[in-house]
Amino acid sequence: MREHCQSLIRPEPVGSTVDLTEDMPEKLRERLSKQGYHLIGERGAYKACQWQKKALTHGDFCYKQRFYGIQSHRCLQMTPVVDKCTQNCQFCWRVTPEDVGVAWDQLHVSRSPSSTPSELLDGVLMANLRTLGGFNPEIAPGVTQEMYEEARQPRHVAVSLAGEPTLYPQIGELIDEIHSRGMTSFLVTNGTNPDVLKSMTMPTQLYITLAAPDEDTHRTLCRPGIRNAWKQTLDSQELLGSLGTRTVNRLTMVSKRNMHSPRSYAKLILRGEPDFVEIKAYMHLGSSRRRLASNNSPSHREIRAFSRDLSALTGYYVADEQVESRVVLLSRRKHINKVQHA
Numbered sequence: 001m002r003e004h005c006q007s008l009i010r011p012e013p014v015g016s017t018v019d020l021t022e023d024m025p026e027k028l029r030e031r032l033s034k035q036g037y038h039l040i041g042e043r044g045a046y047k048a049c050q051w052q053k054k055a056l057t058h059g060d061f062c063y064k065q066r067f068y069g070i071q072s073h074r075c076l077q078m079t080p081v082v083d084k085c086t087q088n089c090q091f092c093w094r095v096t097p098e099d100v101g102v103a104w105d106q107l108h109v110s111r112s113p114s115s116t117p118s119e120l121l122d123g124v125l126m127a128n129l130r131t132l133g134g135f136n137p138e139i140a141p142g143v144t145q146e147m148y149e150e151a152r153q154p155r156h157v158a159v160s161l162a163g164e165p166t167l168y169p170q171i172g173e174l175i176d177e178i179h180s181r182g183m184t185s186f187l188v189t190n191g192t193n194p195d196v197l198k199s200m201t202m203p204t205q206l207y208i209t210l211a212a213p214d215e216d217t218h219r220t221l222c223r224p225g226i227r228n229a230w231k232q233t234l235d236s237q238e239l240l241g242s243l244g245t246r247t248v249n250r251l252t253m254v255s256k257r258n259m260h261s262p263r264s265y266a267k268l269i270l271r272g273e274p275d276f277v278e279i280k281a282y283m284h285l286g287s288s289r290r291r292l293a294s295n296n297s298p299s300h301r302e303i304r305a306f307s308r309d310l311s312a313l314t315g316y317y318v319a320d321e322q323v324e325s326r327v328v329l330l331s332r333r334k335h336i337n338k339v340q341h342a
């Protein structure tokens with residue numbers, strides 16, 4: 001197990017947060033519960049993925065199954081810090097202070113009284129069982145007993161959902177805990193905490209989001225709440241090749257905002273040489289609907305065209321795509337190995 005130092009998760013805020021509470025405001029809890037989040041402990045959260053339901057009832061599956069072999073009905077999505085992030089991206093589904101009209105400290109997470117990794121995972125597994133209650137084959141048409149039983153024993157945890165997971169002081173131990181329970185892990189970070197990435201246990205697959213080709217776009221679209229956010233993101237990108245795990249750059253594409261300068265994106269990608277690049281359309285959902293319009297969501301045709309440009313500029317192969325999620329996969333190698341479950 002590799003631990004990271006507590007001081008490393010103290011990002012320096014842009015403005016003062018002195019008078020703000022670290023606790024999750026009640027108004028935020030209420031809003032998240034209404035949106036279908038199961039809150040766990042102080043700030044952990046689980047939300048049932050729509051693809052789990054589609055997999056059980058119709059045999060459909062999400063792009064993670066198609067691209068990497070992660071079975072949709074056995075995949076859980078969670079976050080250890082639903083209310084904390086170093087950025088305030090316009091395209092984020094996360095509920096932010098401007099959405100509920102209450103301010104809180106979005107940056108700092110104390111080790112105590114945060115839930116332990118074991119408590120978080122127990123809560124996530126319990127929430128999955130509760131959600132699956134409605135899919136018991138005895139009452140849910142189309143669900144097979146075999147799929148239902150498998151879904152009750154998940155094999156994969158996606159640490160993403162909302163919030164910046166590297167702000168959780170025990171993020172490395174959370175990954176250890178997931179693996180020790182026989183599951184694989186994906187972790188999605190915005191890259192603003194390179195020191196944490198250097199020292200934590202690596203997930204099965206690590207994502208760094210590249211949401212801007214340059215600092216100006218990053219400042220206006222991602223609205224960082226810490227100093228040096230762009231530099232930190234570049235530092236994380238430089239680290240990618242040395243982290244010893246499968247790596248992905250996720251490009252969340254927002255029309256008229258960050259879907260430009262493919263050469264700059266290509267340079268960034270080649271700095272980290274990740275195994276994969278996912279070019280994915282922003283979806284006009286959740287709290288982002290207040291900040292962006294539906295025409296900020298690119299079509300799959302636009303995603304495909306941008307991906308081809310990036311492929312030509314980086315030498316990455318166009319490996320696959322899923323039209324429904326408007327996502328294209330680029331791969332550094334021609335052949336893709338699927339994730340081996342523990």
Ligand code: SF4
Binds near residue numbers: 086087088089162164
């Ligand atoms: S970095 Fe991720 S969680 Fe944070 S505001 Fe941006 S999209 Fe949301």
